[in-house]
Amino acid sequence: MTATDLPAHPPTDRLRAPGRVPGGGVRGFTRRMRSAFGTASGVEVLAALPFLAAPLARLERRPLLHGLVLSAFGLRRPIFVDFPVRPEPRFGHGRPDHPALTALLDRGRDAYAARLRRFCDHADRLAEIPLRGDLDAGSPYWVNGWLPPLDALALYGFLADGDPRRYVEIGSGNSTKFARRAVRDHGLRTRITSIDPAPRASVDVLCDEVVRRPLERADLAVFDELEPGDVVFFDGSHRSFMGSDVTVFFFEVLPRLRPGVLVQVHDIMLPRDYPPQWRYRHYNEQYLLAAFLLSGSDRWQVELPNAYVAGDPELREVAAGLWRRLGLTEHYLPASFWLRIGEG
Numbered sequence: 001m002t003a004t005d006l007p008a009h010p011p012t013d014r015l016r017a018p019g020r021v022p023g024g025g026v027r028g029f030t031r032r033m034r035s036a037f038g039t040a041s042g043v044e045v046l047a048a049l050p051f052l053a054a055p056l057a058r059l060e061r062r063p064l065l066h067g068l069v070l071s072a073f074g075l076r077r078p079i080f081v082d083f084p085v086r087p088e089p090r091f092g093h094g095r096p097d098h099p100a101l102t103a104l105l106d107r108g109r110d111a112y113a114a115r116l117r118r119f120c121d122h123a124d125r126l127a128e129i130p131l132r133g134d135l136d137a138g139s140p141y142w143v144n145g146w147l148p149p150l151d152a153l154a155l156y157g158f159l160a161d162g163d164p165r166r167y168v169e170i171g172s173g174n175s176t177k178f179a180r181r182a183v184r185d186h187g188l189r190t191r192i193t194s195i196d197p198a199p200r201a202s203v204d205v206l207c208d209e210v211v212r213r214p215l216e217r218a219d220l221a222v223f224d225e226l227e228p229g230d231v232v233f234f235d236g237s238h239r240s241f242m243g244s245d246v247t248v249f250f251f252e253v254l255p256r257l258r259p260g261v262l263v264q265v266h267d268i269m270l271p272r273d274y275p276p277q278w279r280y281r282h283y284n285e286q287y288l289l290a291a292f293l294l295s296g297s298d299r300w301q302v303e304l305p306n307a308y309v310a311g312d313p314e315l316r317e318v319a320a321g322l323w324r325r326l327g328l329t330e331h332y333l334p335a336s337f338w339l340r341i342g343e344g
């Protein structure tokens, strides 16, 4: 696959906005403040004030200036490095995709298509989910700014078809709503656990268990309890630092998981690099995932790489009928990468 296989108008403005928590009204304001203190970003405290939200949103469009201004006010901590950092995509986005990763993902094309077709069998139920909605309500909606439609479809489908005993989510919000809807629609036995210090939406009532602390401070024993078919959904900070959630996930959570556990990692663009417009986010999670995959171990069995699917005209077509039925005309860049833990 090459980047030219992506939709004709790459939905760059449809990529998810960083960091700020949307939502209106008193409930939205309260949640944004809680989120701001929970994640200690400081910026969200300011962005929660209605008269500062618009100027801050404008400033965010100029990442370097944004960073400088926020650092000057002590709202961001700059990281000083001794060698230059030049964040430029090396794969995709005008260059060839990573060849070995492409070959690896190509091997599952038929299985991805079959899986997506099965997910689309839930079309009648899925069509009951509205296109738009309220972030502070408990119901899912397709155009939500955080979980692109193909990712929402995959989450719903894997749960509905797998009926897992446990769904453990790190990084909650719209995904929790889709998970709860799948449980409700299909009478699943699935117990939902959310680990997130400050979810993107009010989701506590949708969960059977909530852990309102960062993954790195949570009791990881929950992952020892998971059985084949159970699901771990990871959509956290996307950055590996010493002791950060991503580092803990790759080095302490994944090794604990039993064979057969299903894992989703979000904001994964493989076999391409992160898009150039994300360069100042300094995400690095997918490089760890790519290194694990390239090790050739049987431990990582790719089930559904949604960014790859979106870059392949034939695979993209599988769910096109569903999007037409929903009346979804805009394109969103999907980013869920699903894999199953193997015996390796």
Ligand SMILES: C[S@@+](CC[C@H](N)C(=O)[O-])C[C@H]1O[C@@H](n2cnc3c(N)ncnc32)[C@H](O)[C@@H]1O
Binding pocket: 039, 146, 147, 170, 171, 172, 173, 174, 175, 176, 195, 196, 197, 198, 199, 200, 213, 214, 215, 216, 235, 236, 237, 244, 245
């Ligand atoms: C991109 S949002 C998740 C979006 C959500 N999955 C959805 O569909 O709306 C990232 C989430 O990760 C959470 N987060 C950030 N750092 C975290 C950490 N160290 N441990 C757990 N969650 C974290 C944030 O509070 C935020 O809710």
